Amino acid sequence: MELQTLTFIVVGFTFAIYIAIAIWARASTTSEFYVAGKGIHPVANGMATAADWMSAASFISMAGLIAFKGYDASVYLMGWTGGYVLLAMLLAPYLRKYGKFTVPEFIGDRYYSKAARIVAVICLIVASLTYVIGQMKGIGVAFSRFLEVSFEVGLFAGMAIVFVYAVLGGMKGVTYTQIAQYCVLIFAYTVPAVFISLNLTGNPLPQLGLGSTMADGSGVHLLDKLDLVLGDLGFAAYTEQKGSTINMFLLTLSLMIGTAGLPHVITRFFTVPKVRDARSSAGWALVFIAILYTTAPAVGAMARLNLMNTIQIGEVGSAEGNLLYADRPQWFTNWEKTGLLKFEDKNGDGRIQYYDDKNKDFAATAAAAGWKGNEMVKVDRDIMVLANPEIANLPNWVIALVAAGGIAAALSTAAGLLLAIASSISHDLLKGVFRPDISEKQELAASRVAMGGAIIVAGYFGLHPPGFAAQVVALAFGLAASSLFPALMMGIFVKRINNKGAIAGMLSGLGVTLLYIFWFKGWFFLPGTEMMANKPENWLMGISPEAFGAVGAMVNFVVAWVVANATEEPPEHIQHMVEDIRVPAGAGSASNH
Amino acid sequence: MASNNAQDYWKANLRLVLGCLVVWFVVSYLFGILLVDVLNTINIGGYKLGFWFAQQGSIYTFVVLTFFYASRMNKLDREFDVHED
Structure with missing residues (x-):
């Protein structure tokens, strides 16, 4: 069918x-x-x-x-x-x-x-x-x-x-x-x-x-x-x-x-x-x-491995080692139509060369073979699972x-x-x-x-x-990690945390995380408002904005603890509530507000 | 329920959680990331050991750990007589 x-x-x-x-x-x-x-x-x-x-x-x-x-x-x-x-x-x-x-x-x-x-x-x-x-x-x-x-x-x-x-x-x-x-x-x-x-x-x-x-x-x-196949074409080992x-x-x-x-x-x-x-x-x-x-x-x-072997059919550097563009399989054509896969015949030999053209150690090998750059100019990684059966x-x-x-x-x-x-x-x-x-x-x-x-x-x-849909994923995890998780965990494990500590903790954890994300990705993700280019050299200790949620969570824990200990204890009924949450007995009847 | 009992139960729980989290940390952060180069010198089957922990072993351990915790806690509930129904 x-x-x-x-x-x-x-x-x-x-x-x-x-x-x-x-x-x-x-x-x-x-x-x-x-x-x-x-x-x-x-x-x-x-x-x-x-x-x-x-x-x-x-x-x-x-x-x-x-x-x-x-x-x-x-x-x-x-x-x-x-x-x-x-x-x-x-x-x-x-x-x-x-x-x-x-x-x-x-x-x-x-x-x-x-x-x-x-x-x-x-x-x-x-x-x-x-x-x-x-x-x-x-x-x-x-x-x-x-x-x-x-x-x-x-x-x-x-x-x-x-x-x-x-x-x-x-x-x-x-x-x-x-x-x-x-x-x-x-x-x-x-x-x-x-x-x-x-x-x-x-x-x-x-x-x-x-x-x-x-x-x-x-x-x-x-x-x-x-590792071998990738190394032969200048790519980093898998x-x-x-x-x-x-x-x-x-x-x-x-x-x-x-x-x-x-x-x-x-x-x-x-x-x-x-x-x-x-x-x-x-x-x-x-x-x-x-x-x-x-x-x-x-x-x-x-x-x-399948992708590499489809394109590099013979020895690296030999004339017949690369697949003729005219011989490309059906799935290749299908995905070319979507624009998610793109080929450009840079050296005009009608064959496909797929290698790491940014690797300087490999440049000599590529030049000797007459290659003029990576010709798989776009391989969208999202197509791998969908194209796999094909x-x-x-x-x-x-x-x-x-x-x-x-x-x-x-x-x-x-x-x-x-x-x-x-x-x-x-x-x-x-x-x-x-x-x-x-x-x-x-x-x-x-x-x-x-x-x-x-x-x-x-x-x-x-x-x-x-435009920022993909970028805000870091935000979703940053928010959950730096504000919600610490507040929930301390609510159960640290009886001493009061309202002031929790709110100060959430706001400061959230604040530093947001600041760090916006610093490198633009204020509210508006293009052009980045304070610094989003590159590893600029990151604080090499931490990417995606990874900063953990730091925000630590800030949240510390601030909440310090503020709570400097202010009054939470009221008695709250402390009893925490004690009650800690033991399973009596959970049978679910309360409806 | 005496409040001493509840405190002992909570301490036993914290010990168990701490033990589990140590294992959780070791298989993922230690074996999978910090010590990956050392472990990669060892091969099991066709896997480098550090790579295996990062992409397979840590996940299997997480599953076992969660069930281990659940069953130990159910025992603690009965031991300290704080179980449901």
């Missing part, structure tokens, strides 16, 4: 499942809308958390990032999984014990301050909105590439689907849909990886294939081969470190702390019945995430599946984020601050309206992505 028809069928089928689940799992109370009535089994919740967490970036971009950065991309693998260890041990069980609906609600109650609650709401909305714009764009791109409809049509279709199941079902509908979406996305991710690993190494498990010998009988290990150690260290730490502080992930642990379920549920989430995250390094390395000549149904998987990853994350935004508006701002007297029914209606509004705003930004 033709690829496009097949893709329509597969994607249409998954959409029908999501809608059916939404109708079955309608939410009728605020508790069901915000936290699925706290009745989700820990394994199911782990699966939903995994789908919630793994976005279009994890599914589409990460393996591509690994393919081109090699060892240095380990920061994403460790950073986006290690955060769950922090979450499981430092936050999830205690916040579940507390038993409310949203993250700002905990911060507002613990620090007996509406101001703290509002600061938390602002952090939540900025961080979540940033993320959601990226998801919307991902949905539009996936649709336009695979279904050959326009970007706008794809985006509207995605918005409509999210609208139906998130507005109807709230957290309950979103959770069950996410479970289905996890199944779709993990199947779509692992099937091509297994085929490619079999092809290259004869080992069906990609995690083991990455450490195996090549299936061509040479007895060379795949990673050694990759398994060697290229960036600075301090930056890798702090970036990993920022991503971990940021992960543990992202509200849409934390909220997921409010949905399980018991404190001990919150503990194990974090473990299950990590299992389901690890399946993709341990496969990704194999996908990245194998895709890179590069490996896998059947069309696998390609259709990958399209459905990418869309599932984007939809599930978008829904989780929109829900976090909607509940902080209706529950924290409306019910908590401005109109405490509204009934449950009115609040439920308000959260549905807020959800609809959030989808429209996200859709608008998806259609007109602000």
Whole structure:
């Protein structure tokens, strides 16, 4: 069957499942809308958390990032999984014990301050909105590439689907849909990886294939081969470190702390019945995430090797060593059409040369062979996962599946984020601050309206992505790491922290992080307003703006501690509340404000 | 529940968390980043050991660690009689 028809069928089928689940799992109370009535089994919740967490970036971009950065991309693998260890041990069980609906609600109650609650709401909305714009764009791109409809049509279709199941079902509908979406996305991710690993190494498990010998009988290990192939063309070795150690260290730490502080992930642990379920549920989430995250390094390395071997077909420097442009495979042509892959015949020999033309040690070799620069002028790393099945000549149904998987990853994350935004508006701002007297029914209606509004705003930004959309990802993690995580953790572990300490800590942590990001990326990301070029030479001790969240978090901890100890102790009932959160007993009845 | 008991429970919890976080730090930051060059001189299968910890080993350890923590905490809950229901 033709690829496009097949893709329509597969994607249409998954959409029908999501809608059916939404109708079955309608939410009728605020508790069901915000936290699925706290009745989700820990394994199911782990699966939903995994789908919630793994976005279009994890599914589409990460393996591509690994393919081109090699060892240095380990920061994403460790950073986006290690955060769950922090979450499981430092936050999830205690916040579940507390038993409310949203993250700002905990911060507002613990620090007996509406101001703290509002600061938390602002952090939540900025961080979540940033993320959601990226998801919307991902949905539009996936649709336009695979279904050959326009970007706008794809985006509207995605918005409509999210609208139906998130507005109807709230957290309950979103959770069950996410479970289905996890199944779709993990199947779509692992099937091509297994085929490619079999092809290259004869080992069906990609995690083991990455450490195996090549299936061509040479007895060379795949990673050694990759280092060799890249080295022959002047590229840095795949398994060697290229960036600075301090930056890798702090970036990993920022991503971990940021992960543990992202509200849409934390909220997921409010949905399980018991404190001990919150503990194990974090473990299950990590299992389901690890399946993709341990496969990704194999996908990245194998895709890179396949790409190199496709272009460099013979010995480096020999006339026939490079692929004739006229002989390029079908996938090459397909991606050229999207503009994400570009070739330019610089030396006019009709063959493709792909090498590192910035490497001075390699310049002599290249000149001797008559090469006049790298001719693969653009290889967008986001195409690696999507092009992978085509590069490996896998059947069309696998390609259709990958399209459905990418869309599932984007939809599930978008829904989780929109829900976090909607509940902080209706529950924290409306019910908590401005109109405490509204009934449950009115609040439920308000959260549905807020959800609809959030989808429209996200859709608008998806259609007109602000130029800074990619840059603000650093901001989302910086905010979560430097303000929310320390406030939550100290709220549980340090009884002495009072309202003044917490607010001073949040504002100073947030302040230095924002300042550092804006310093190098422009004030409010306006182009041309950077105080210094965003280059490693200019960074403070070589720390990139993306990695600064960890420093902001440290500032937050220190300031909060100093200020709290210089001012009065928190009132007695707050200290009792903290003691109560620390023990699981008595969490059975969830309080409804 | 006596408040002494609650304090002992909390101390036991903190010890457990601290132990787990040491392992968490060692497999990722120490083995995966700070000592990566030293460990890369050792090969297991086709993996350099430091590279393996950074891209595979740390993630497996995180999973085991989280479940280990959950099961130990459930035991502590019963030991100190602060478990739910």
